[in-house]
Amino acid sequence: MAMPEKPVLEGLETKWDARWETSGTYAFRRDEATRETVYSIDTPPPTASGSLHVGHVFSYTHTDIIARFQRMLGKQVFYPMGWDDNGLPTERRVQNYYGVRVDPTLPYDPNFTPPNEGDGKTTKPADQLPISRKNFIELCERLTEEDEQKFEELWRTLGVSVDWKQTYRTISDDSRRTSQLAFLRNLERGEAYQSDAPTLWDVTFRTAVAQAELEDREQPGAYHTLLFTSQDGDLRIDTTRPELLPACVAVVAHPDDERYAHLIGSEVETPGFGVKVPFVAHPLAQPDKGTGVAMICTFGDTTDITWWRELNLPNRSVLGFDGRFVPEAPEAIATDAGLELYAEMAGKTVFSGRKTLVEALQSSGRIVGETRTITHPVKFFEKGDKPLEIVSTRQWYVKNGGREAEIRDRLIELGRTIDWHPDHMRVRYENWVNGLNGDWLISRQRFFGVPIPVWYGLDEDGNPDYDRVILPSPDQLPLDPSSDVPAGFTAEQRGVAGGFVGEVDVMDTWATSSLTPQLVGGWGGRDDELWNLLTPFDLRPQGQDIIRTWLFSTMVRSMFETGKAPWEHAAISGWILDPDRKKMSKSKGNVVTPQSMLEQHGSDGVRYWAASSRLGMDATLDPQNPKMIKIGRRLAMKVLNAAKFVYQMEGEAGDIANPIDIDMIGDLRDVIESATESLQDYDHAKALDTIETFFWTFCDDYLELVKERAYSGDPVGQGSAIRALRSAINVLLRLLAPYIPFATEEVWSWTNDGSIHLAKWPRIHDLPTSAQSRGMLSAVGEALIMIRRAKTDAKVSQKTPVARAVIEGPSETIGLMEQAASDLAAVGRIEDLQFVAANELGVGELEFVQQEEEASSERQTPLQVVPNEATPEQKAAASEEATQVLDLSELRAELDDDN
RNA sequence: GGGCCUAUAGCUCAGUUGGUUAGAGCGCCACGUUUACACCGUGGAUGUCGGGGGUUCGAGUCCCUCUGGGCCCACCA
Numbered sequence: 001m002a003m004p005e006k007p008v009l010e011g012l013e014t015k016w017d018a019r020w021e022t023s024g025t026y027a028f029r030r031d032e033a034t035r036e037t038v039y040s041i042d043t044p045p046p047t048a049s050g051s052l053h054v055g056h057v058f059s060y061t062h063t064d065i066i067a068r069f070q071r072m073l074g075k076q077v078f079y080p081m082g083w084d085d086n087g088l089p090t091e092r093r094v095q096n097y098y099g100v101r102v103d104p105t106l107p108y109d110p111n112f113t114p115p116n117e118g119d120g121k122t123t124k125p126a127d128q129l130p131i132s133r134k135n136f137i138e139l140c141e142r143l144t145e146e147d148e149q150k151f152e153e154l155w156r157t158l159g160v161s162v163d164w165k166q167t168y169r170t171i172s173d174d175s176r177r178t179s180q181l182a183f184l185r186n187l188e189r190g191e192a193y194q195s196d197a198p199t200l201w202d203v204t205f206r207t208a209v210a211q212a213e214l215e216d217r218e219q220p221g222a223y224h225t226l227l228f229t230s231q232d233g234d235l236r237i238d239t240t241r242p243e244l245l246p247a248c249v250a251v252v253a254h255p256d257d258e259r260y261a262h263l264i265g266s267e268v269e270t271p272g273f274g275v276k277v278p279f280v281a282h283p284l285a286q287p288d289k290g291t292g293v294a295m296i297c298t299f300g301d302t303t304d305i306t307w308w309r310e311l312n313l314p315n316r317s318v319l320g321f322d323g324r325f326v327p328e329a330p331e332a333i334a335t336d337a338g339l340e341l342y343a344e345m346a347g348k349t350v351f352s353g354r355k356t357l358v359e360a361l362q363s364s365g366r367i368v369g370e371t372r373t374i375t376h377p378v379k380f381f382e383k384g385d386k387p388l389e390i391v392s393t394r395q396w397y398v399k400n401g402g403r404e405a406e407i408r409d410r411l412i413e414l415g416r417t418i419d420w421h422p423d424h425m426r427v428r429y430e431n432w433v434n435g436l437n438g439d440w441l442i443s444r445q446r447f448f449g450v451p452i453p454v455w456y457g458l459d460e461d462g463n464p465d466y467d468r469v470i471l472p473s474p475d476q477l478p479l480d481p482s483s484d485v486p487a488g489f490t491a492e493q494r495g496v497a498g499g500f501v502g503e504v505d506v507m508d509t510w511a512t513s514s515l516t517p518q519l520v521g522g523w524g525g526r527d528d529e530l531w532n533l534l535t536p537f538d539l540r541p542q543g544q545d546i547i548r549t550w551l552f553s554t555m556v557r558s559m560f561e562t563g564k565a566p567w568e569h570a571a572i573s574g575w576i577l578d579p580d581r582k583k584m585s586k587s588k589g590n591v592v593t594p595q596s597m598l599e600q601h602g603s604d605g606v607r608y609w610a611a612s613s614r615l616g617m618d619a620t621l622d623p624q625n626p627k628m629i630k631i632g633r634r635l636a637m638k639v640l641n642a643a644k645f646v647y648q649m650e651g652e653a654g655d656i657a658n659p660i661d662i663d664m665i666g667d668l669r670d671v672i673e674s675a676t677e678s679l680q681d682y683d684h685a686k687a688l689d690t691i692e693t694f695f696w697t698f699c700d701d702y703l704e705l706v707k708e709r710a711y712s713g714d715p716v717g718q719g720s721a722i723r724a725l726r727s728a729i730n731v732l733l734r735l736l737a738p739y740i741p742f743a744t745e746e747v748w749s750w751t752n753d754g755s756i757h758l759a760k761w762p763r764i765h766d767l768p769t770s771a772q773s774r775g776m777l778s779a780v781g782e783a784l785i786m787i788r789r790a791k792t793d794a795k796v797s798q799k800t801p802v803a804r805a806v807i808e809g810p811s812e813t814i815g816l817m818e819q820a821a822s823d824l825a826a827v828g829r830i831e832d833l834q835f836v837a838a839n840e841l842g843v844g845e846l847e848f849v850q851q852e853e854e855a856s857s858e859r860q861t862p863l864q865v866v867p868n869e870a871t872p873e874q875k876a877a878a879s880e881e882a883t884q885v886l887d888l889s890e891l892r893a894e895l896d897d898d899n
Numbered sequence: 900g901g902g903c904c905u906a907u908a909g910c911u912c913a914g915u916u917g918g919u920u921a922g923a924g925c926g927c928c929a930c931g932u933u934u935a936c937a938c939c940g941u942g943g944a945u946g947u948c949g950g951g952g953g954u955u956c957g958a959g960u961c962c963c964u965c966u967g968g969g970c971c972c973a974c975c976a
Contacts, residue, residue, distance in 0.1 A: 796930090
């Protein structure tokens, strides 16, 4: 391919993405693969309905660098891409985009067309058109497909070397089948079970949520002091949730609290409702909180659940699934006044129920003192807008060690079998495992997701008997129990006494994405050969925020299925912070769209920015001034230009004979060794630093130094230089290829047929000389700097000819410099270049060294070259003197004569 | 309350098992258009290594402690 007159970065993304696609550059060549030669990646599936942000670009670049490195090492890289279309984000987006909502009672309409087709408007639920579940799911599939197209375009622009034939969607038939199969196997082995128990509940979405989906938010609240009645008279109890008083089942104090010891075992009466409840003791009660006595309600918080369980208390729930007080008062409320009070609260929300109760008790004098407002952390569903309530419902769970120490220990053990990058991320995993307080709740009362594939038998009254679980046969999968019929039944028996009813819940989105290795790897009899080829996967790359969800849940599923960890390495990327060191997020309005970033600065530049951060380290990005991206762009540009410069040198490559050429290649050998080692250790940033540092030295010093010789016509010197230059460029391109794949591929194409990304990673025995570096390049670089500085100090062009120059320094350094004397003289335009050993004190104790200043009096163009070790005073003196005697007009004249 | 990470030049960051005078890039200042590169080149200035204490011949590095920043978990009466 022809080398362009003036190489540019613009357009390289489109050009090369298309060629990589048609050439199948990144295709996984299965027939050529064995487990030993495969490098398999368990790529994170981005949420299809979200938008990609710079954080994605950041972490996917990290993964891509590893993928490209491994590919160049000769591995068959299995690098798939998946999309997570399950879950609430999709559901919500579809509701708003099409203006619809699910009504599960409606029949499927095959000719349905959505009322709206546009993004950006949030329609109110009242305006949304009710449609059947199946129609809704079809819309979800349609919209996510459109989203996935956009995502793919972005990844292609970024140069992520994914094999686009290896893609999966978590809503596809295969994925649903895999997910349901894995669930049924968990069920078969007793790892999945259903239980009717208090559950954290989001009243807006009307679904149960799992521990991993919780987050605390600071909320305003208020302490009220209620007066209960004990055998001693008034008993003061502080609470922030007075509205749960009708659900009060006991009051509790710490067993060692002497103030209340005599009351333990007695009964007290609740204010307003007149219910007698036991006074119990429990170590979780904190004497210093409030009055030291707490009321136990079903259920105000998770501590209530613990008390309720451990103290074997009755359940008097008052909040319904909609977060409102249920119509019927708990049976324990028997007084007329109590029933009347409850009737006022029934049907109200938590907020107005509280108001009603507080006003009633204040007027009857059973709330005393001032209410004290506070702010305190309250549990929320991470995607929800209202505080979670706790309701008792039947739900499906998968064991995760939250209740069994033995499972926890195995999970910790498996976590130690994988290499974490960085290593301390393992601690986060272990902290999470050790802090679990319940099994994994996988059922969700939602519509879009993978259905739980079971039915229940109906008794003779037509009520479901949840103990009679009817299971499908594996060949029925994937299935939807609300439309499919279990074996041995007919469709007419659905909902009929003695018949069956389908489970209406779907699985948590993590229940499917915890199976990404299985989804993409052909598990479950779909492709056993592939599964054996890929597992355990080599790499799980992901963000640190989803260690507790994705990483953990994948580990759980793998432990139950295989008894092993699903991967050998986990690479954890950090956050993107804005200039104020805040995590970037949509709600803060400080996000930059990756598309605009890539368009504006080019993919190689953006990749460079991402690559300069180590795994696990947060990176800053100032969208107004993306410094690192600009530097990356400059590097890519320099690669194009330096390579072009080298390739346009005419002349035959000869043997590497010149000492400086040998030494440069020797330095390059060290770079290859160091960069390879870093990359094998998943330290892409360190490798890049090593490569880049050498590359700039190569351009600024070596290339400048030898270019005169490369053009000289001296067959030996020229041949050596050209050979060295071409070898070095060739190696440097390959070293940089994982980082800046577009610029390097462009340059590679000028002199090669195949893709650089399928070229072999450089090895030291490929170099044209096996000699070790003696540090000549850096010594000569020093000399170059001295010469340049002298000219800069003299305020003359670097091109200015010099009659005589003397370089001083320690004899060892001088010796190295001397071997490049002719190159130095050529680049410095020095007629008479001499080297003088300075006294032995040299390095280390410079301030005592008296440097002799050399000056040529000939032709009155003195150039003083002062070794870098000189003190600032000496430098100043030298420069001053030189300036004084310098005849600039004469210099200019000489320069003009040259031209 | 428990845990993890982090603090080095104005900014973003390197700094290996402790070892001469702590580095790079950006920015800044000065100079310069040279057989590729103005999306450019050359050179220069820039530090209480967050504070305090300790170990050591020697500490940015190891230990203790305090402080700031970030994150996770627990608490939620």
